[in-house]
Amino acid sequence: MSTAFDAVNHKTLLERISQDFGIHGTAFNWLRSFVSDRKQYIAVGAEQSSCVNCTSGVPQGSVLGPFLFAMYILPVGNVIAAHSLHYHQYAGDTQLYMAIRPSDDDTFKPVSKCVEDVSSRWFLKNGLLLNPAKTEAVLFDTKVQREKITTLSGIDVAGAVVPFSDNVKLLGVRLDSALTMDQHVIKVLCSCSYHTHALRHIRPLLTLDVAKWSDTASCLHAWTMPTHCCMAHRPTTSTGCR
Numbered sequence: 001m002s003t004a005f006d007a008v009n010h011k012t013l014l015e016r017i018s019q020d021f022g023i024h025g026t027a028f029n030w031l032r033s034f035v036s037d038r039k040q041y042i043a044v045g046a047e048q049s050s051c052v053n054c055t056s057g058v059p060q061g062s063v064l065g066p067f068l069f070a071m072y073i074l075p076v077g078n079v080i081a082a083h084s085l086h087y088h089q090y091a092g093d094t095q096l097y098m099a100i101r102p103s104d105d106d107t108f109k110p111v112s113k114c115v116e117d118v119s120s121r122w123f124l125k126n127g128l129l130l131n132p133a134k135t136e137a138v139l140f141d142t143k144v145q146r147e148k149i150t151t152l153s154g155i156d157v158a159g160a161v162v163p164f165s166d167n168v169k170l171l172g173v174r175l176d177s178a179l180t181m182d183q184h185v186i187k188v189l190c191s192c193s194y195h196t197h198a199l200r201h202i203r204p205l206l207t208l209d210v211a212k213w214s215d216t217a218s219c220l221h222a223w224t225m226p227t228h229c230c231m232a233h234r235p236t237t238s239t240g241c242r
Contacts, residue, residue, distance in 0.1 A: 102148035132160035
């Protein structure tokens with residue numbers, strides 16, 4: 001979605017908080033106070049624009065922001081469920097899942113139809129906009145099974161064709177099409193290596209004890225980050241182990 005948190009209509013949000021979640025009384029007044037009567041302005045140097053009222057949007061970087069946005073887009077799950085698809089939502093990210101067979105006709109038609117209903121109906125009605133540029137598609141299976149499925153150029157999403165990727169990033173975890181976790185391990189190790197080498201720049205400012213502690217902590221961090229997802233899903237390949 002594009003500028004998702006900024007597009008939340010306050011009136012609609014408060015109605016859903018009250019009607020769909022049954023929040024009333026003091027708790028409801030707290031939430032209404034949190035989103036209402038906010039003002040914003042632009043400042044450049046010593047110059048400042050006049051204040052304007054914010055009639056939409058929830059504060060980004062706040063604890064309540066993602067929760068309020070999740071409340072706002074909750075009804076979209078009903079649209080997805082009507083197409084018999086599985087889904088998962090987290091803040092502004094929504095993932096659709098479906099099982100397919102190589103012999104199925106119009107394999108990806110249910111996904112395209114579902115996205116069309118969500119983007120052209122529910123999103124527009126609620127002031128949201130689907131961004132195909134931020135949309136990814138991936139097939140999870142063995143290489144032999146993936147080759148049996150005709151992917152053509154990709155999946156139709158809001159009038160744009162989204163090509164299939166070899167791997168996608170899901171809430172900080174890089175998942176490859178064979179679920180080997182190799183790409184995740186490589187990305188995390190590169191990040192750990194970068195930050196470990198960055199310690200050299202502050203080494204002259206550290207005492208010997210602090211330097212030893214920092215080196216040990218960095219090595220432990222470099223080991224735990226690539227392994228937590230592998231143990232949760234499945235062992236990585238020999239490439240990831242190396």
